[in-house]
Amino acid sequence: MIEPRKSPLLTDLYQLTMLQAYFAQGMNDIAVFEFFVRRLPRNRNFLMAAGLDQVLQFLENLRFTGDELDWVRNSGRFSRDFPDQLAKLRFTGDVHAMPEGTLFFADEPILRVTAPIAQAQLVESRIINLLHFQTLVASKAARAVLTAPGKLLVDFGMRRAHGAEAALFAARASYIAGFDGTSNVLAGADFGIPTFGTMAHSFIEAHDSEEHAFERFARAQPENVTLLIDTYDTEAAAHKVVQLAPRLKTAGITVKAVRIDSGDLALHAHNVRRILDAAGLKEIGIFSSGSLDEYALRNLLSQGAPIDGFGVGTSMATSADAPYLDCAYKLQEYAGRARRKRSEGKSTWPGRKQVYRAFDASGVMTGDVLTLETDLQPGEALIRPMMRNGKRVNQPETLEDSRRRAAEQLQRLPRHLRELEDAPPYPVSVAPALRELAVAVDRGVIQN
Amino acid sequence: MIEPRKSPLLTDLYQLTMLQAYFAQGMNDIAVFEFFVRRLPRNRNFLMAAGLDQVLQFLENLRFTGDELDWVRNSGRFSRDFPDQLAKLRFTGDVHAMPEGTLFFADEPILRVTAPIAQAQLVESRIINLLHFQTLVASKAARAVLTAPGKLLVDFGMRRAHGAEAALFAARASYIAGFDGTSNVLAGADFGIPTFGTMAHSFIEAHDSEEHAFERFARAQPENVTLLIDTYDTEAAAHKVVQLAPRLKTAGITVKAVRIDSGDLALHAHNVRRILDAAGLKEIGIFSSGSLDEYALRNLLSQGAPIDGFGVGTSMATSADAPYLDCAYKLQEYAGRARRKRSEGKSTWPGRKQVYRAFDASGVMTGDVLTLETDLQPGEALIRPMMRNGKRVNQPETLEDSRRRAAEQLQRLPRHLRELEDAPPYPVSVAPALRELAVAVDRGVIQN
Known part of the structure; x- marks a missing residue:
């Protein structure tokens, strides 16, 4: 009945200034961005992914309409042809993600967007806004569920x-x-x-x-x-x-x-x-x-x-004891080449990634491997195709389905991670394939 | 262009169950509710009121429309005539408030609603939702403004x-x-x-x-x-x-x-x-x-x-170091008689209140008096009429006007309250008239 806000103007201005530069340069190769949490807040031994359905809705409906184009036109900030380019913009890319209710840990991407760079860039701010908050609250609420x-x-x-x-x-x-x-x-x-x-x-x-x-x-x-x-x-x-x-x-x-x-x-x-x-x-x-x-x-x-x-x-x-997550949506690949940010304290793992999860005989999670999508590993692959060429791969999942998954996941959580205070961290290892790519990117691809 | 959410269903269910009880009993006397903050969070020496314009917009536009009434009708929770009663409901009351950008302290109401009880009760949840967040952020942002x-x-x-x-x-x-x-x-x-x-x-x-x-x-x-x-x-x-x-x-x-x-x-x-x-x-x-x-x-x-x-x-x-305020919207009077909650740790000052502020010769704030509206005191009266019979008393204030007021108020803040850590509190005294009313309410009006 009352739709979530879907205006593409709910974004940071720099997305529009970058878009204009991409359009001006004719840069429209495929970019790959991933959303992940850099580190877990204090007193969080796991996080629970949520908000994906709102992201997919946002991408399906992405378009600039009359009032929005008028604002761009009248802002005095952009070139004359920019509003017309925006008017034509739709999201035509792919999305891979962990389904809602999945438990995840630091550095594990829960969403990947693969699309022409202007599209993939524009949606950054709202994707973070949508995934960050619901993931924050689901992660907090799960602690109450485990406690009572x-x-x-x-x-x-x-x-x-x-x-x-x-x-x-x-x-x-x-x-x-x-x-x-x-x-x-x-x-x-x-x-x-x-x-x-x-x-x-x-x-x-x-x-x-x-x-x-x-x-x-x-x-x-x-x-x-x-x-x-x-x-x-x-x-x-x-x-x-x-x-x-x-x-x-x-x-x-x-x-x-x-x-x-x-x-x-x-x-x-x-x-x-x-x-x-x-x-x-x-x-x-x-x-x-x-x-x-x-x-x-x-x-x-x-x-x-x-x-x-x-x-x-x-x-x-408000997730009062941890009111935000240190999360990011980062460029991992452009025009077929892996990319990596190396800013101090904020460097990222490059390339398109997958997370594999192993379980013991009783079904309890025993460890994850973070690696490249192309590097098959044993265990359950957590990141799945969700959208192809701008269309959902499957019908929207019901809330009951997400809720059921969350309950199953919480049952498979190792006992010590149920504690409300910090416990020894869940093991997440980085596969050699991914480490090698990071070294290769640092060595050669980007000239300083 | 894109309006703030104005659905009256953005409320707590108990507002609707109480409304039905009020309608069933024919209780429609005038109720007076006030919004205030019980205590300031750690590292907050003042708060700054914000969000009033959104509250007034919400009240002006309050109505249940087709889909909303359908939900009420089909929920199976309410009597058959309740949706028709809701369809007729409008906000016809008065609002008094501190204008946006005003500095305030614990126990000082920044908004008062005077209306038939069903109306005044229904709007509680959204009024808190609107005033709480903007006040929270303005109060946090003002600290950065003072610092830099x-x-x-x-x-x-x-x-x-x-x-x-x-x-x-x-x-x-x-x-x-x-x-x-x-x-x-x-x-x-x-x-x-x-x-x-x-x-x-x-x-x-x-x-x-x-x-x-x-x-x-x-x-x-x-x-x-x-x-x-x-x-x-x-x-x-x-x-x-x-x-x-x-x-x-x-x-x-x-x-x-x-x-x-x-x-x-x-x-x-x-x-x-x-x-x-x-x-x-x-x-x-x-x-x-x-x-x-x-x-x-x-x-x-x-x-x-x-x-x-x-x-x-x-x-x-997110106001990360204080992500919420301990605020409330409480009944202070019903049918001409002052009321007061006495729950442990949560008792309130009864009656319709006013805040008077005194200044020294150089214009710096020296202390507030919290008292009854009818008890005139020296100083500047901070709470002003904003809406009468459901209509705004004045044109909506521009954001620039609110911003100018905020800047003036910050200039008049005593120096020690500009500190980022807790300072000796700003003096707010409770006038004898108000204390006497509280005693009278406790003594006689409510029979346990």
């Missing part, structure tokens, strides 16, 4: 996500990673993600008594009654629920859960569980929220807090 | 901003805070922000020699020649610029600047400056980028690095 198996996990991040698209994509990426749903209605409408919601403190405060607010909410929303009990005094409110529940029962309304959003969540959950159980209300669940992240989940669960579900918001939707 | 006076500062954050809207709004918020422009073309087209751009390493690498790449770029883009010199060897590239510049001069092309994006930026800038100066090319500026933030700027400038401008990207667009 069997618990209901709901994305509550919409309000403090960085804008509209971040809110939508955080819901999508966390769902792929294994969350059960989101509070974000538009993410439900756009992506078919299950939506969850209860009530706010303001609902309670707008009524003159808390009991009254609970009862009215339940009667207006009889299908899905979760009552927020921490507006004034959590345990007192739990006693009110105990009073109310039988009365609602006679009206055919079941209180499904209570929500606790502040204070010592473990302590309150224990108290509330006791109050509910003493009244025979074992079927009422406890849902918790409020500044939660995977560290808080671990802490609560290690205390045996009787909490059945968690709303995880800001910290996940 | 007289230097050209350009937003380079698009690629790692959290999605499309974050990229646009980061450009907007940083421009308000005093940045000179952005690399983001769409932000230029949408908001009229000056755009800046040079070339990428891939442009150099796609050519067989660096000299050749420089010359071709300059001839294709003669108006605005900034050459990226760190792809292979920064100082060697500077010597190539020295060779090239006179040749271009004879063709009427001036090299404006060189860009250094990696390595020890201060060291390279010193070396490059020396190379350029020795060749009499004093007019060629040095522009620097690569993992910069206000701390790195301070460090470079304290070393006397001869750098004329900075591209500041990821760290600002």
Whole structure:
């Protein structure tokens, strides 16, 4: 219904100035760019690829239309024929990628674009923008999923996500990673993600008594009654629920859960569980929220807090402990020759690459090999064709498929990489073929 | 041209479930909600309000249309008449706010919504989403502006901003805070922000020699020649610029600047400056980028690095050292009676509030008073009427006006609050009238 932003002007100006130079020089040989993460942030033992479907949509729909061409024409920055050249531009290249939900590590490309250089260059900024954020959030959300198996996990991040698209994509990426749903209605409408919601403190405060607010909410929303009990005094409110529940029962309304959003969540959950159980209300669940992240989940669960579900918001939707990845989209080949950047601390592996992954007998990942596409290795090849000549190779994958893959991948993750703090890194080796190419590029191809 | 997302489904599901309960109960008295930040993050001595114009646009355009109503109808969650009630919903309330670019502190509301409760409640999630992010970025960007006076500062954050809207709004918020422009073309087209751009390493690498790449770029883009010199060897590239510049001069092309994006930026800038100066090319500026933030700027400038401008990207667009604010949009009054949440660690000041600011003889801010709207105090009242009965009170403010205000406000900031690390806090006192109201609310209005 509401499409992701697809304007090709959502880019860095230098893409356009470079395009103009490429057009002026008639440079239109095939370029190969790859997207990868240079190093993992602190407290990340793996990353999870996400955002590919948005990249493919963006490339399928790439075109400059009226208003956009007018801006280019009227900016005074470009030659007279540049807008006409832009008007004709479409993405006609190939894309290879790891499918969404795949786990990956530093230096492993998760996406490769092979296209005439103007096309492959222009799309850099938005491709990074799309892959970076969803990968960031999926990687963070997967940690919560690993920490709280069997618990209901709901994305509550919409309000403090960085804008509209971040809110939508955080819901999508966390769902792929294994969350059960989101509070974000538009993410439900756009992506078919299950939506969850209860009530706010303001609902309670707008009524003159808390009991009254609970009862009215339940009667207006009889299908899905979760009552927020921490507006004034959590345990007192739990006693009110105990009073109310039988009365609602006679009206055919079941209180499904209570929500606790502040204070010592473990302590309150224990108290509330006791109050509910003493009244025979074992079927009422406890849902918790409020500044939660995977560290808080671990802490609560290690205390045996009787909490059945968690709303995880800001910290996940902003990936608060690692709000960005050191990622790049780099030229690896142009006109049939491998290329390499050698800037200090930022040198890259040249050429078209593939990642092979090995597993032990029980299916657990044991190590990856980074090599050239042409250098076959044992193991599973992770990078697959996704788009050829500007058209998708396959139908778009469903979100459920991506989610299933993510769950399988997390099951195959070595135990020590599930830790929330830094663990000994997963082994990724660089094959001799790739090392030799890097040496060859440095030695001869580029004259300084 | 390309509008910000305005779907009312970009909200938390609980807003809709509460709305249905309000409709069912016929609760439509006037509610007053205020947006404020509970506490400042570490290393923030002030915040700068931004995002108001997007909030006002959102409220002006609030309506549920066909697809959105269909989703509500088909979700199976709501009563049969709820979609019809939503179809009629418009925002008819009042908004008071601090204008964009205003500096503010913890507990000071920067926006107040006064409207029938369903309207005021529904808009909570998106109002927070809009104000939170731009305020976050403006507050971060202002620190770079204070740290590097007289230097050209350009937003380079698009690629790692959290999605499309974050990229646009980061450009907007940083421009308000005093940045000179952005690399983001769409932000230029949408908001009229000056755009800046040079070339990428891939442009150099796609050519067989660096000299050749420089010359071709300059001839294709003669108006605005900034050459990226760190792809292979920064100082060697500077010597190539020295060779090239006179040749271009004879063709009427001036090299404006060189860009250094990696390595020890201060060291390279010193070396490059020396190379350029020795060749009499004093007019060629040095522009620097690569993992910069206000701390790195301070460090470079304290070393006397001869750098004329900075591209500041990821760290600002994600506010990396403080990627979210502890902010809230809370009910302060309903049906003429003040309200207050008392959840542990999250209690709020009730009622409709105003902030008064005092200044010393030289115009420097000396302290704020937080009080009730009806409790007149000396000083400048910071919260002003912005919207009445759903219509703006004034024409939308230009971005230049907001930017000018921000600059004035930063000039009036006490010196010690300009520090990048935590300083003794700016004095904000709570007036007796407000304290008395809080006590009264606790004592009587709400029955537990």
